[in-house]
Amino acid sequence: MIAFVSFPVPSVNTEAYAVARHHLDVEEDALMDLDDEVEASGSNLKLTCPGESLTSAQAFMRGHGTYVDNEEVISSLAGTVERVNKLVTVKAIRTRYNPEVGDLVVGRITEVQPRRWKVDANSRQDAVLMLSSVNLPGGVQRRKLESDELQMRNFFEEGDLLVAEVQAFFSDGAMSLHTRSLKYGKLRNGQLVTIPPILVRRLKSHFISLPCGVDLILGLNGYIWVSKHVKESEQEGEEGFDAEAVYSNRNDEIDSATRIAISRVTNIIRVLAAHFVPLTDVLLLESYEWAIEQEGEPMDLLHDDVGEALVHAITRG
Amino acid sequence: MASRIEILNDGGFRSDGRRQYELRDITIDLSQQGHADGSAIITHGLTQVLVSVFGPREAKQRRETIHDRANINVEVNIAAFSTGERRKRSRGDKRISELASTIKSTFEPVILTSIYPRSQIDIFVQVLQQDGGLLQACINCTTLALANAGIPLLDFVCAITGGVHSTSPVLDLTTLEENDIPHVTVAMMPRTGKVTLVTMETRLHADRFEEIFRLAIDAGKVIHKEMKSAVRHRTDALVTAMGSGSRFAVSGEMAEEQMKDY
């Protein structure tokens, strides 16, 4: 009864993900029966959309991203379906960070409250960092005094960036952080890049040192800190480690070669994120080498064609 | 209701050359817009709407938090250049606040808000072009943006306008048609076929209403197909892009050993 005509416009956009409809190679798929389960090309993941029935609720258990109605498990998200034994979950591709205990995150102080800081960590609510879960300058372990409570802004103030670990999260989705390790604390000597959290894969270590004199902290919440390399001898616990500098607000001397390296790495991350490529250390390293070979300025990477060439080179190469 | 233009001519064509039940061309763009968690642009013929969704995130004002579910905040902005007559609407405009509260109450029961207590979901609607079916485009676009932002929804919400010209129903009206004939906007959820929103502002006989109402529900399913395929292909493209880097993900652990050498 209903006639429906859409006039396909030839797409000029070459980024496969940018235009969902009327893309040249997508057009053919659109003609296929859409009710069939579309298998993601190149992988065996099953895709789903909100409101799509996945399976019967009697035989399976509903996990995250699903709900039960009329004895059917129904997806509530657009993403990939995962099944572990009888548990069916749907994982959204683009979403905010969902905390898990032990995750390493990079965050930004939004508010100083009595005995706690509020930290924006790209999650559904601001995280809590208690005064009791930070290391104070001086003795590593000592009681928190009232004087510490009064000078909380000397440790972290609004706008400071820090790296921390997820200590716990509560039933309402809020999480608490801690910085009780010398690896954690205030961030200096670098810059922040934000990417979708799903692109940060869980690695053995999220502190990465690239040979070009750049350190990376890959926060699982999608916040990435790119900074100047800290020499082995000055790392925490070593001799050259300056305990007083933990809460310092001053940057160290950074030479221009390092500055260029930092911006190059930052731009590489931006390009990869724009092309939705998950980050790994090896990938970054190869990209960096590729970028050096091209002999361009770090800024050139942000041109569409250079970025595409980069992604093409490292994903196919 | 004497009209100067012919809504439906003898050959069964409408003023823009469409048939009675023919919908306008739909284009959906789900690409990333700025820093939004999810965004979408939908075009129904000459009507174009952009929606950006932020959240769930910490509420800006603490008094707005709700202890057992997320608060939904909708802001609508109609571009001054969106109509033929350039006109700036103030933020306090009744029509705009009605539109915003309509969108809010349409999506409140559809978003699974209880998963995100004390959080806030911000929906920003920007109307870029208007040519009829404004509410329809706003609702469809919001659905897409929410799905794109990974916010759990019970189902898609698909909206469509319908009108009645003397006794013949027509679908997906342009401004020209909206000004002349009674029109109904219906938003439905395709899985159950239930309606979340019905609005009508012009006089229409109850029997005629029933006819166009049922027709609009059928048409909603067609819109759903379009929206679903757009979301599907966006998901597919992202999953494919992520897979392309997997060569390195597998070798990640091994690489770490190599890194130590540096």
Add this chain to the structure above:
Amino acid sequence: MRPPSPSIPEREFLLKALEQSLRLDGRAPLQSRTPTLTFGPELGWVECALGKTRVLAYVSAKIVKPTPERPFEGTITIHSEISPMASREYEVGRPSDEEVTITRMLDKVLRRSDAVDKESLCILAGERVWALRLTIHCLADAGNMLDCACLAGVVALKHFRRPEVEVIGDEVIVHAPTERAPVPLSIHHSPFCFTFAFFAPSPSSQSVPITILDPVHLEQRLSNGSISIALNAQREICVLQKLGGVPLGAEEVVGVVQVAVGKAKEMERLVESALKEDWEGRKGGVEVR
């Protein structure tokens, strides 16, 4: 400040009762409160009470120059005022979503549905037209203020009489009510508004939502959505509005429309008899038509 939501025992009690088709005030689910119409001394002064909800509507008219775009039409403006006096939920200053909905709905029901023939308000084309002003004061809100305000507005328009005017050449003569009997407005149709509230069934039972007509305040606060239908006795729907809320099947919507059709006829009879009664009482005073 957000007013506190109803307490849990209140909610439980109301929902349990509704499951057995019982309402707190003893009405049947689809029974509305009978409106009480009180007419003031002046024509076009109506107070409408729906239970404890009370709305005052007053119509006045003056002669103005028409807008150049519509030289043959008179104008109607609606001023609705929802003051904190009606209920503690209303605030002075920025109107809440609910207030915007009521104001917009009043505008659609009373003005945009073409209830009053605007062309008949023209005295001298392009020179002189009647400008009607309908003021609606919400005195108390005990639920379903929209229906009450719409009813008050429609009845006020039907009750109102404008002075007779005579045009001789370019001269307009307005006759005092004592001189010549004032004339009623030419009204195309009288739309009545009905609001239904829905309560989502408990998730366990696979039944349809519970529907009630004319919700009181508590029911309104606890409901999971509502639908407002404005229609006249000739089965013409003027405004139909269901903004979000619990999703309904097509049959449920159509069913609700059918109920409203029946109620509109009843309401028309009730309003006509009330108006007639008022005219009877006015005989002897100023002559009215």
